[in-house]
Amino acid sequence: MPIVVVPHPALRKTSKEIKEADFDTAEMKKLLSELSEALASRDDGVGLSAPQIGINKRVFVVAGKVSRKKDEKNIPPDEYFINPIIIKVSKKLSNLEEGCLSIPNTYGMVKRPANVKMEYTDEMGEKKSKSASGLLARIFQHEIDHLDGILFIDKATNIKELKNTDANTEY
Numbered sequence: 001m002p003i004v005v006v007p008h009p010a011l012r013k014t015s016k017e018i019k020e021a022d023f024d025t026a027e028m029k030k031l032l033s034e035l036s037e038a039l040a041s042r043d044d045g046v047g048l049s050a051p052q053i054g055i056n057k058r059v060f061v062v063a064g065k066v067s068r069k070k071d072e073k074n075i076p077p078d079e080y081f082i083n084p085i086i087i088k089v090s091k092k093l094s095n096l097e098e099g100c101l102s103i104p105n106t107y108g109m110v111k112r113p114a115n116v117k118m119e120y121t122d123e124m125g126e127k128k129s130k131s132a133s134g135l136l137a138r139i140f141q142h143e144i145d146h147l148d149g150i151l152f153i154d155k156a157t158n159i160k161e162l163k164n165t166d167a168n169t170e171y
């Protein structure tokens with residue numbers, strides 16, 4: 001599954017919730033592995049949402065390398081977040097440069113809450129919640145925006161065009 005780029009219509013739709021009956025089905029497993037495959041095809045990618053492979057369902061993947069600890073030899077497995085909802089945001093904001101795998105060669109500064117707490121369902125159908133700061137908080141918010149048809153260029157200031165160097169972080 002290739003990663004779709006603007007102006008692909010899937011990027012501007014509101015994605016649909018995944019129903020309980022769809023968990024742990026062959027179709028669902030296929031979707032999750034397609035997400036991981038598409039993300040792995042890009043060295044600079046840290047997260048990817050289903051609409052970015054043209055599928056308007058509320059799920060995104062975070063690359064295992066994001067949670068890799070400094071002394072950890074192996075890269076942890078990718079993590080999947082289904083029907084995610086942000087339930088808490090910090091007052092503290094952080095202003096960070098973002099790029100998007102669906103918007104080639106474009107970067108901009110986006111101000112977002114520095115810390116968030118998110119509820120979601122994992123791929124086994126279990127309800128969970130997770131608090132995040134730093135890069136992970138950024139990924140959560142960028143990917144949930146994708147599920148609502150929102151792109152970082154809608155929120156960014158100082159948008160600039162740059163050749164992709166793989167040194168930039170894209171979501």
Ligand code: CO
Nearest residue numbers: 100101102171
């Ligand atoms: Co993106």
